[in-house]
Amino acid sequence: MEGNEVIGTPKHPDWLQMVRVKEGEVPHMIAYVSTRLSHYRPAMHCDIMDHRDILVLSLFSGGEVLNLMNIYSDNQHTAIKHLAAQVHSLPPFIYMAGDFTCISTTWDDYEHGESSTAISLQDTASQIGLEWA
Numbered sequence: 001m002e003g004n005e006v007i008g009t010p011k012h013p014d015w016l017q018m019v020r021v022k023e024g025e026v027p028h029m030i031a032y033v034s035t036r037l038s039h040y041r042p043a044m045h046c047d048i049m050d051h052r053d054i055l056v057l058s059l060f061s062g063g064e065v066l067n068l069m070n071i072y073s074d075n076q077h078t079a080i081k082h083l084a085a086q087v088h089s090l091p092p093f094i095y096m097a098g099d100f101t102c103i104s105t106t107w108d109d110y111e112h113g114e115s116s117t118a119i120s121l122q123d124t125a126s127q128i129g130l131e132w133a
Contacts (some may be wrong), residue, residue: 016103018044018057028072030057040066049086053079067091071098079119084124106132 009017009030017036019030029052033042040059045067048056054071059066073079080100100107104118122132 016042018042018055019076020046020050020052020055022052025052025080028053029070031055031057031070048090049083050058051079051082054083061099065091067093068095069093069097071094071096071100073099075101077102080117080121080124084120087124087127094129096125096128096130 009019011017014035015032016035019027019059020029021027023083031044037059040061043058043060045056045058048058048067049069053071057068057070059068065067071079079098081101100118100121100123102117103113103115104122105112105114106118106122125132
C-alpha cells in the first residue's frame, strides 16, 4: 500500500465544510457548501435541531431564510423519531434529503408496502412544508 491513510473528510478550497461537533459523539453528518453560495451566508443551525444525525443548514436571501435538512437514520430510526417529536417547533423547510433507512414504495421501486416509519417521515415532511419531488 502506498501513501497515507485518509483520516477525516476530504477538503477542497471551493467547498465549505459544516459539521456538528459535540464532545463524546462521533458526527454522522457533514454538509459541503460551495463557496459560490457564500453571499447567502450559509449557517448550520443546531439551535433549530440539535441531533447528531440531523443537520440543518440555512441560507439567507433578501430577508428570507431558506432551511435545508439532511438526515441519517440508523436502523432504529432514531433521527426520524426525533424529528417527528420536534416537528411542531420547526420552521418551514425547502429541502430534506438523506439516508432514511425505511421501506417505502415512494422511493423504493422494488418495495410493495410502507413502513410505519416511512409514513411518519412523510407526515413530518408535510408538516414542515415539504412535498415529494
